[in-house]
Amino acid sequence: GENVEQHPSTLSVQEGDSAVIKCTYSDSASNYFPWYKQELGKRPQLIIDIRSNVGEKKDQRIAVTLNKTAKHFSLHITETQPEDSAVYFCAASRDYGQNFVFGPGTRLSVLP
């Protein structure tokens, strides 16, 4: 079955700096890769996703890149702000999102 690894497990950045979180997956048939953000005490919410026919997708300060050959994808957050502090989960799915396998999560802290 699919296995998703995520690094780093914790990340601290200064406000205004960029943050990058990387995920690798094992199933070459995976074709949908969402990212969820979970603020402290709240439910996970989708922030961006990418399908396998696209190499990069951007939405304001966040972007996701996908390298299908290497089987990894990354989340990039630019100009980080304190409200970006949260746990971020990547996920992979082989059927365009019917069923996900989540990574273990990255706790991002943005320091003022």
Next chain:
Amino acid sequence: DVKVTQSSRYLVKRTGEKVFLECVQDMDHENMFWYRQDPGLGLRLIYFSYDVKMKEKGDIPEGYSVSREKKERFSLILESASTNQTSMYLCASSLLLGANHNEQFFGPGTRLTVL
């Protein structure tokens, strides 16, 4: 507004008790999921359902069962709770496969403690 609700935010049970966790969604979604969330392990899928009265095992189904008698409701059952089932339980729902947007919408979670 998208809504997934769970019956309890906090629950304390004793070892051996039967535990019911209820999840309701009002978005007419076909898919519903139960995850448990543990530090360092992320979200692990317990069971999911694509339709009423249908269920599929996820990655960690042992010790759990589910019921989906109505489209909007998905129940997780711990037949005999054990201390290693102490965790945060999250329910989610999404549209059926083939939809352009397959976002999973999560409930607020139930923190279950088994003593």
